[in-house]
Amino acid sequence: MTRRWLSVCLVSMGIAGSIANGASAQQQKVGAAPEASNMKLVGWSDLQARSAYQPTIHKQGSRFIAYVGHHGGTDDVPTPVNPMTGQPEPNGTSILDVTDAAHPKYLRHIPGAPGKYEDGGAQMVRVCDGAQLPKGDKNAVYMLRTYGGQAHEIWDVADPSSPKLVIRLDGLRDTHKNWWECDTGIAYLVGGAKDWRTKRMTQVYDLSDPAKPVHIRDFGLPGQEPGATGQVPTDLHGPISTGPQGNRVFFGYGTNKGGVIQIVDREKLLKGPPEPTPDNLRAPEVGRLLMSAWNGAHTVFPMLQMPIAEFANDKDGKTRDIVMIVDEAILNECNEPRQMIWFADISIETRPTMISSWTVPEASGHFCQRGGRFGAHSSNESMAPVFYKKIALIAWFNAGVRAIDVRDPYHPKEIGHFIPAITDKTDKRCVKVDGQDRCKTAIQTNNVETDERGYVYIVDRANTGMHILELGGEARQVAGLK
Amino acid sequence: MISRRTIVQTSLAGGLIAGLAGFSLVANWWPKPDRDEEATGWRRIAWPFPRDAFPAGRAWTRDGTEVYVRPKLGFCGNCDTGVVEDSEIDGKSDIDLLDDKFTPVREGKRIQITDLAGRARLYRIKKDGRERLAQGIAVSLNCDLIVAVVVGKVDDDAVARAAQRFLETNTVQVWLNAALEGK
Incomplete structure (x- = not known):
């Protein structure tokens, strides 16, 4: 080998070594600081080291209460001990007073269904005031939650330290992310009804009096109904309704594959013939957008009537109806196509058009090497004016939470992020290498929600708890916060 | 010049x-036939389906029977219970790649391929313009699925069993194990 070639090889080895070191330097370590830009930590709760799915923040009188749904326990700790009772309890719902965001106060844990990971717990939670529901107890505050995969439950949480079970709707499969209109009581409950060819479809209920649920109809994509044959359409993930004023329900089907966005006429859905025939299922549909087989539609978040600055001088089309579509990454260490966020212009509802997408640049943190999932999972779903149509907060698993400026949805851009530090309670995530588990520990920001004050709540799937954040710098300016 | x-x-x-x-x-x-293929008479054929959400699988044929198999990482609906419902075979076994208007012939039954358990179901499909029978198979390993479709006279137990035995050979299993690790 000539000296010149030797030096080329040494330089190459040096570069390769630097890249490898760069990747390992990105591996999270207990005790290391969080990574942040234009976002900072205000408060934290360990959530009793329970794997967390969905946080919902509800204003009750002068207090702000956080309700956090949990997955089932882990192989290592199937039923964590609740320090408040001293008893092991299957993961369920954590209730915290977050009025003082710097000092969240853990009030109560309601146990969920026994079972590990997605098989147990009580992942989803929505809250409505009895005073707002048409036939509710005016003194009650109702919390709707899933119970494992088999049921939905409604609790009265007027005293969040002492919740009382109101009712359970049982006998289902794979219950998931519901939507509940507090002003009408109409609820779109996600699960699998008997004989349907999917584990996740919609059961529309009138929960205006939560103690007396009234079943309105079952709904899904034609082909999912009982007795159908042939190809089975993608499972539902969750709906979002704009209520009687908007008269639309946006259904997102799929997690990381075969996404379908279905735009439905709410009135026709509620008042149409309820028998689940293909024609009856097709009747309320206004529009549909099929995504690539590589991406799913975990969340379909409507941002209607958005003024677009670039189009301000156009004679028509100055405002656009937009939906933000969030995929869900489900495999560890990038063993799947990238799951990210997409924006579709649905102004012409019968011809929805994808207009843009956004992803965390992988190289910005070597996220495929960090461990766990890397990719989008969910957005905040609060439509409070502080962030709505200005900033979307997106949970991105090992890349933490991302604040995206969506004022021009044709050109979304990141304006802040926060990746929490891991703790000694953060659970490992493994992949198989040569038949053996290779495990790494990384933050797994699962879901995010916001409150009307502008606080951002992120919860961790890998048992690291709930982090309460506030925006700074450019992000704070975009939100219009002082 | x-x-x-x-x-x-x-x-x-x-x-x-x-x-x-x-x-x-x-x-x-x-690929040259391996020892199991030579011994059993199964011949590798090209994966005939267009690209979809999952990487392409592998396919073999023998005496008028065809086998199509591939792993689907993370696609098991319930990582704890595995495949327990016929709707999961309908929706996940790739039977729709053969004919998206497939019709189930009867209820499915439990099946075990090596140490992986799941369900199998008999379907009537239309392939190359004629009616055929096909067995859809879905078994799970934690959150991952392995799916297969066997096309042929699979209402004959001997034919179905022979295809199942082939799925258990090293020809299929060594490849599947590598594919399950994302290689």
Whole structure:
């Protein structure tokens, strides 16, 4: 080998070594600081080291209460001990007073269904005031939650330290992310009804009096109904309704594959013939957008009537109806196509058009090497004016939470992020290498929600708890916060 | 100036080299039958389906029976219970790749392929313009699925069992194990 070639090889080895070191330097370590830009930590709760799915923040009188749904326990700790009772309890719902965001106060844990990971717990939670529901107890505050995969439950949480079970709707499969209109009581409950060819479809209920649920109809994509044959359409993930004023329900089907966005006429859905025939299922549909087989539609978040600055001088089309579509990454260490966020212009509802997408640049943190999932999972779903149509907060698993400026949805851009530090309670995530588990520990920001004050709540799937954040710098300016 | 003879000779030589290179490429690309394939008579055929959400699988044929198999990482609906419902075979076994208007013939039954458990179901499909029978199979390993479709006279237990035994050979299992690790 000539000296010149030797030096080329040494330089190459040096570069390769630097890249490898760069990747390992990105591996999270207990005790290391969080990574942040234009976002900072205000408060934290360990959530009793329970794997967390969905946080919902509800204003009750002068207090702000956080309700956090949990997955089932882990192989290592199937039923964590609740320090408040001293008893092991299957993961369920954590209730915290977050009025003082710097000092969240853990009030109560309601146990969920026994079972590990997605098989147990009580992942989803929505809250409505009895005073707002048409036939509710005016003194009650109702919390709707899933119970494992088999049921939905409604609790009265007027005293969040002492919740009382109101009712359970049982006998289902794979219950998931519901939507509940507090002003009408109409609820779109996600699960699998008997004989349907999917584990996740919609059961529309009138929960205006939560103690007396009234079943309105079952709904899904034609082909999912009982007795159908042939190809089975993608499972539902969750709906979002704009209520009687908007008269639309946006259904997102799929997690990381075969996404379908279905735009439905709410009135026709509620008042149409309820028998689940293909024609009856097709009747309320206004529009549909099929995504690539590589991406799913975990969340379909409507941002209607958005003024677009670039189009301000156009004679028509100055405002656009937009939906933000969030995929869900489900495999560890990038063993799947990238799951990210997409924006579709649905102004012409019968011809929805994808207009843009956004992803965390992988190289910005070597996220495929960090461990766990890397990719989008969910957005905040609060439509409070502080962030709505200005900033979307997106949970991105090992890349933490991302604040995206969506004022021009044709050109979304990141304006802040926060990746929490891991703790000694953060659970490992493994992949198989040569038949053996290779495990790494990384933050797994699962879901995010916001409150009307502008606080951002992120919860961790890998048992690291709930982090309460506030925006700074450019992000704070975009939100219009002082 | 180059003579016509030289041009012709050069062209012939070039053509020969290109032909040999092409033949060598095809010979190397197309896998030689392994020991299990030779012993059992199953012959590898091309995966005939267009790209979809999952990487392409592998396919074999023998005596009018075809087997299509592939892993689907993270696609099991319930990582704890595995495949327990017929709707999961309908929706996940790739039977729709053969015919998206498939009709189940009867209820599915439990099946075990090596140490992986799941369900199998008999379907009527239309393939190449004629009616055929097919068995859809879905078994799970934690959150991952392995799916297969066997097309042929699978209402005959001996045919279905033979295909199942082939799925348990090293030919299929070694490849599946590597594919389940994302390799």
